[in-house]
Every structure is written in structure tokens, then in C-alpha cells.
Amino acid sequence: MSIVSEPIAENAAKKRGSRRRRGGGSGGGGLHSRDGRMALYLLGPTMVMLALIVGYPIVNAIYKSFQTDPGLDDSTGLFNEGNEWNGVGNYTHWILQQCNAVGGGTETCPSGNLGSQFWDSVWVTLGFTVVTVIIEVVIGMWFAMMMHRAFRGRALVRVAVLIPWAVPTAVIAKLWVVIFDPQGVLNNVLGTSFAWTSESGPARAAIVIADVWKTTPFIALLILAGLQGISSEIYESAKVDGANAWQRFWRITLPLVKPALAVAVIFRSLDVLRMYDLPWVLTQGSNGTQTISILVVKELASKLNSAAALSTITFVLIFAIALVLVRLFNANIVDRGTR
Amino acid sequence: MTTATVDASAAGDREIVVYKKGFNWGGLGNGAAIVVIVFWCLAPFYWMAVLAFRDNANTFDNTPWFTHVTLDNFRYAFDTEFNAFGRSLLNSMVISVSVTVLSMLIAVFAGYALSRLVFRGKSIVLALILGASMFPGVAILTPIFQLFSDFGWLGTYHGLILPQVSFALPLAVYTLTSFFADMPWELEEAAKVDGCTPLQAFRKVIIPLAAPAMFTTAILVFLASWNEYLLSSVLSKGDTAVAPSTVAIVNFTAGPHIVPYTQTMAAGVIVTVPLVIVVLVFQRRIVSGLTAGGIKG
Numbered sequence: 051m052s053i054v055s056e057p058i059a060e061n062a063a064k065k066r067g068s069r070r071r072r073g074g075g076s077g078g079g080g081l082h083s084r085d086g087r088m089a090l091y092l093l094g095p096t097m098v099m100l101a102l103i104v105g106y107p108i109v110n111a112i113y114k115s116f117q118t119d120p121g122l123d124d125s126t127g128l129f130n131e132g133n134e135w136n137g138v139g140n141y142t143h144w145i146l147q148q149c150n151a152v153g154g155g156t157e158t159c160p161s162g163n164l165g166s167q168f169w170d171s172v173w174v175t176l177g178f179t180v181v182t183v184i185i186e187v188v189i190g191m192w193f194a195m196m197m198h199r200a201f202r203g204r205a206l207v208r209v210a211v212l213i214p215w216a217v218p219t220a221v222i223a224k225l226w227v228v229i230f231d232p233q234g235v236l237n238n239v240l241g242t243s244f245a246w247t248s249e250s251g252p253a254r255a256a257i258v259i260a261d262v263w264k265t266t267p268f269i270a271l272l273i274l275a276g277l278q279g280i281s282s283e284i285y286e287s288a289k290v291d292g293a294n295a296w297q298r299f300w301r302i303t304l305p306l307v308k309p310a311l312a313v314a315v316i317f318r319s320l321d322v323l324r325m326y327d328l329p330w331v332l333t334q335g336s337n338g339t340q341t342i343s344i345l346v347v348k349e350l351a352s353k354l355n356s357a358a359a360l361s362t363i364t365f366v367l368i369f370a371i372a373l374v375l376v377r378l379f380n381a382n383i384v385d386r387g388t389r
Numbered sequence: 390m391t392t393a394t395v396d397a398s399a400a401g402d403r404e405i406v407v408y409k410k411g412f413n414w415g416g417l418g419n420g421a422a423i424v425v426i427v428f429w430c431l432a433p434f435y436w437m438a439v440l441a442f443r444d445n446a447n448t449f450d451n452t453p454w455f456t457h458v459t460l461d462n463f464r465y466a467f468d469t470e471f472n473a474f475g476r477s478l479l480n481s482m483v484i485s486v487s488v489t490v491l492s493m494l495i496a497v498f499a500g501y502a503l504s505r506l507v508f509r510g511k512s513i514v515l516a517l518i519l520g521a522s523m524f525p526g527v528a529i530l531t532p533i534f535q536l537f538s539d540f541g542w543l544g545t546y547h548g549l550i551l552p553q554v555s556f557a558l559p560l561a562v563y564t565l566t567s568f569f570a571d572m573p574w575e576l577e578e579a580a581k582v583d584g585c586t587p588l589q590a591f592r593k594v595i596i597p598l599a600a601p602a603m604f605t606t607a608i609l610v611f612l613a614s615w616n617e618y619l620l621s622s623v624l625s626k627g628d629t630a631v632a633p634s635t636v637a638i639v640n641f642t643a644g645p646h647i648v649p650y651t652q653t654m655a656a657g658v659i660v661t662v663p664l665v666i667v668v669l670v671f672q673r674r675i676v677s678g679l680t681a682g683g684i685k686g
Binding site (some may be wrong): 085086088089090091092093095096097099100103104106107108110111114193196197199200202203205206207208209210211212213214216217218219220221222223224225226227228229231233234235238263266267268270271272275317320323324326327331342343346347350354357358360361362364365368372 | 496511526536562587660
């Protein structure tokens with residue numbers, strides 16, 4: 051994420067640059083080439099590792115995503131060995147929801163086929179992302195401001211806030227399964243007898259509640275770090291100039307904490323877009339809670355090449371959203387910096 | 390870096406105290422807010438503990454304190470006939486320690502190079518590493534699954550460890566780069582002037598200086614690996630001999646026709662307590678690591 055990376059790169063470059071200038075032209079050149087060789091040695095292992103376990107699989111997945119899966123061929127009724135060239139067949143299967151028809155050709159995937167669930171999963175995932183991130187940022191902002199002002203119990207709060215973050219999502223999801231049980235404690239407290247996970251509305255709400263509960267404290271922590279970077283003198287002079295609390299929040303706190311907020315929003319959005327543990331453990335993706343990741347894992351069980359196409363689509367989708375978010379926030383940050 | 394931010398905020402607090410006069414209503418409001426936040430964070434865990442010690446027949450009693458107390462759930466968790474949770478914890482330990490050690494060994498050098506050296510293509514490397522860190526797990530899951538199934542690596546330790554390194558590595562490199570950029574590098578220069586080779590300077594000056602940053606990063610990597618579920622559940626194929634505790638806890642059983650809520654909560658408590666201790670001991674380091682990775686400038 052370029053918002054974050056630039057300062058580091060710049061800092062390092064600045065420090066180095068000033069020293070090189072002192073060293074003189076030709077000496078600087080020598081240093082440069084020695085650095086280059088050393089950088090190659092030092093970065094080599096990381097790059098090799100990433101190439102092997104990220105790079106190669108992606109290339110392989112893209113290659114395989116254009117091939118057929120083994121299985122019965124509906125048009126001939128014979129068993130197909132798979133791994134034959136299939137063009138964009140796997141992609142149209144997902145995006146246009148086209149399945150092979152009996153007797154050749156294609157037809158719209160029947161309900162029950164995973165292909166027919168692609169767009170539902172996309173919208174469910176995007177919906178979760180927008181709703182949870184908005185709620186988490188709003189409540190997280192409030193948490194952060196309270197934690198920033200508190201001078202007693204600060205250490206206690208910091209520990210408390212870290213615990214939901216530190217405990218595995220799978221464990222926490224199990225805990226919420228118990229809490230959301232029709233006879234569980236939540237219904238008991240609310241005086242209701244909702245079957246939380248058996249209807250799409252409450253099931254989605256359950257996932258949003260569990261995710262907001264787990265992640266809001268973490269967002270608060272990131273925002274708190276941003277708040278601590280704001281000098282108190284700005285607030286004092288604003289107070290002297292007669293700005294009320296509300297104006298101080300909108301005109302000082304919010305703009306100055308924006309870089310921290312941007313990081314929180316981008317990281318969290320990417321996390322929710324690939325969300326798997328929580329909806330899988332809570333609902334197994336039933337009742338309108340199937341995220342794209344769950345769909346990939348389900349397809350993985352029988353059709354690897356088709357799953358490869360789906361994971362490639364997922365990757366492109368998430369990458370595009372990441373780019374948009376970075377652009378969105380970066381533009382604002384640059385804007386503010388030049389003013 | 391940590392101390393600087395803490396000092397600044399402490400100074401801020403003092404200002405507020407000076408300006409407030411009379412009874413501190415704001416302080417009371419803050420106190421209430423703190424109670425709300427702590428309750429928010431800990432209440433579900435309290436409920437987990439209550440159920441972990443409750444006998445299964447009274448799962449839905451819903452009295453908000455410890456009643457029908459029993460230790461049977463913990464026996465079920467560790468009973469080899471049912472869940473063999475001890476084995477899962479051991480698996481988690483083996484996997485997380487390996488992931489942490491491997492990632493750190495590789496990442497320290499990369500972090501040093503990125504924060505310290507000037508070379509062509511640095512911003513491309515940084516972008517590549519950051520790109521890898523925001524990568525969705527499902528995107529490499531399919532090809533890794535295919536590849537490892539060809540190799541016969543499904544349900545093996547190395548089959549679980551290697552993919553996690555690919556996710557831990559960018560996180561570690563990135564956090565270390567940002568820590569290293571703040572280090573007093575003049576000491577390295579001084580060592581070189583005194584006759585150290587770059588490698589000696591690195592080993593004798595930089596490594597000791599960087600130790601706290603490395604330790605902090607290692608904690609973050611360890612926690613991330615300990616909590617991983619998606620890759621582990623698919624690549625272990627549910628094989629209890631290698632599956633980590635996160636996978637085991639999702640597949641928890643207590644025999645036929647029993648919804649194993651209380652037994653699962655006991656396992657939850659077993660996993661949670663060590664993590665709470667880690668958080669208690671290393672809270673400052675964890676926070677500084679999280680913010681170093683996230684927010685700069």
C-alpha cells in the first residue's frame with residue numbers, strides 16, 4: 051500500500067542520499083553498486099520464497115483455469131479425463147453462470163449448482179465489507195477517543211482491547227455459535243427465541259455482530275495511534291480561538307487522524323473481502339452468508355481447475371478494490387499535504 | 390518509537406487535568422466509557438469460561454455465573470478417544486514456531502536491505518512484498534492444493550508450514566523495514582569507521598540494536614500463524630495428526646447425539662488462556678508492532 055510504503059522508502063533514501071552527496075560523485079557511484087549487490091544477496095531469499103509459494107502457484111492457477119476438470123461429459127455421457135483446453139469456459143461458468151447442458155451447448159446453471167451462487171456470494175461479500183467496515187470505524191473512533199482521554203486504566207484497556215484480536219477467529223466463531231443458539235444466552239438476554247442462523251436476515255446480522263465485536267477494538271487501537279500523534283497545542287489554540295468540541299472533532303481530529311483511518315479501512319476491507327473462518331463456522335455459508343472464499347473451498351472439493359478460475363476472479367476483484375481504496379485515500383492525503 | 394508516543398500522550402493528559410476545574414464530570418464519563426469498552430471486549434470470554442466449567446446437560450441454563458461446575462469438559466478435550474486436543478496444541482506449536490523461525494530468518498535480511506540500502510528497483514520490491522501481504526488466501530489455495538496433492542504433501546507438517554511462510558514473510562519484512570528505518574544507523578557507520586567490515590557491523594552492532602524490533606515482529610508472526618484457519622483446514626485435510634488447534638476446535642466432538650458446546654468452550658479456554666498471558670506480558674510490544682506496520686508519518 052503506497053500510503054504506508056512511501057515514507058519509509060523516502061526516509062531511507064533521504065538519509066542515504068545526504069551521505070552519498072558528502073562522499074562525492076565517483077565515490078557515491080561505487081557505494082551504489084556495492085549496495086546493489088548486497089541488496090541482491092539480502093533480498094534474494096525473500097524473493098525466491100515468494101516466487102515459489104506465491105508467484106508460481108498464481109501462474110499455475112491461471113494456466114489451469116483455462117482447462118477442463120475431470121468428470122462426466124454431459125454432451126457425450128462419457129467420462130472425461132480433464133485437463134483439456136477449455137478456453138474461457140471456466141470463467142463464463144462463474145461470471146455468466148453457464149453450465150454444460152445435456153446433449154452439448156450450455157445453459158444457465160440450475161439452482162443448487164455452485165455456479166449459480168457466484169454473484170450471490172459476490173454481493174454477500176461486498177455487503178459484509180461495506181456494513182462491517184462502516185460500523186467498525188464509527189464505533190472504533192469512539193473507543194479510540196475514550197481510550198485517548200482516559201488516564202486511569204489505560205493499561206487495562208489496552209490488554210482488554212488486544213484479547214479479541216489475539217484469539218483465533220475460529221475459536222471466537224465457535225463461541226458465537228453457542229451465544230447465537232436459539233436457546234442461547236443472547237436470546238435469553240433479549241427475551242427472544244430467534245433462530246439466528248436459519249434465516250438470511252438474522253444469519254447475516256449474526257456474522258456482522260460477531261465480526262464487529264472482534265475487530266472494532268483493533269481498529270480503535272490503530273486510530274488511537276493516529277490520535278496520539280496529534281499535538282495537544284493544536285487543540286489548545288483552537289480552544290482559545292473559540293472552537294467548540296464538535297468543531298474541534300470535525301476540523302482537527304478527523305483530518306489529522308485520516309491517514310490512520312485510511313490504513314484501518316483498507317486493511318479491514320481486504321480482510322473482510324477474503325473472510326472465511328467466521329461465516330464458515332457460524333453458518334457453513336448457508337442462508338445467504340456464503341462468501342466468495344467459502345465458494346472457492348466448496349468448489350475445491352471436486353473441481354480444481356474450475357476452482358482455480360474462481361480464485362483468479364477473486365484475486366482480480368480484491369486487487370481492483372484495493373487499488374480503488376488506495377487511490378481514494380491517497381488522493382485525499384496528497385491533497386491535504388500540499389495545502 | 391513506543392516511548393515517544395506514550396510520553397506525548399502522557400503530556401496531553403496532564404494538560405487536560407490542568408484545564409479542568411471543579412468536579413471532574415468528564416472524568417466520570419470517561420470512566421463509564423472505559424467500563425463499556427472493557428465489558429465489550431471481555432464479556433463473551435466470561436461466558437466462554439462459565440460454559441467451559443458447566444456440565445453439558447445444563448448448557449442452556451443461562452444463569453450468568455458459574456453453576457453446575459464440572460471439569461469433565463476438559464477431560465473430554467484431552468481424551469484421545471474423542472478430540473486428542475493435546476496433539477492439536479502440539480501441532481499448533483510445531484507449525485507456529487517453524488513458521489516464525491523460518492520467516493524471521495529470511496525477513497531480517499530483507500528488512501535490513503529495504504530500510505538501509507539504496508539500489509535500483511527498491512520501490513518495485515516493496516510494492517511486490519506489500520502486494521503479497523494483501524493477497525487473499527483463497528487465491529493461492531487452489532494451486533497449492535493441486536501442487537501439494539501431486540507431491541503427496543497434504544496432511545504433512547511441511548505442507549502446512551510453507552504456505553504460511555509466504556503469508557508471514559511479507560508481514561515480517563514490512564514490519565521490520567519500518568522498525569529498522571527508525572534505528573540509529575550512525576552507530577553502524579561508526580563501527581565501520583573503526584574498522585568493521587559491513588558484515589561485522591551488521592552482526593555486532595545492528596543485530597543487538599535490532600533485537601527488540603525482531604522480537605516484536607516474531608510475536609506478531611507467531612500469533613498470526615497460531616490463529617490461521619483457512620489454509621490449515623484445507624491442507625491438513627482434517628488429519629488430526631497434523632491439524633492445528635484452530636481446525637480441531639471447529640471439528641470438536643463429544644460422542645454421538647451430543648452438541649458439544651461445553652466441551653468446545655473448554656477447548657476455547659485452553660487456547661485462550663496462553664494468548665491472554667502473551668498479551669498481558671507483551672502488550673506494549675504488540676501495540677508498537679501493530680502501529681509500526683500500519684501507520685507511519
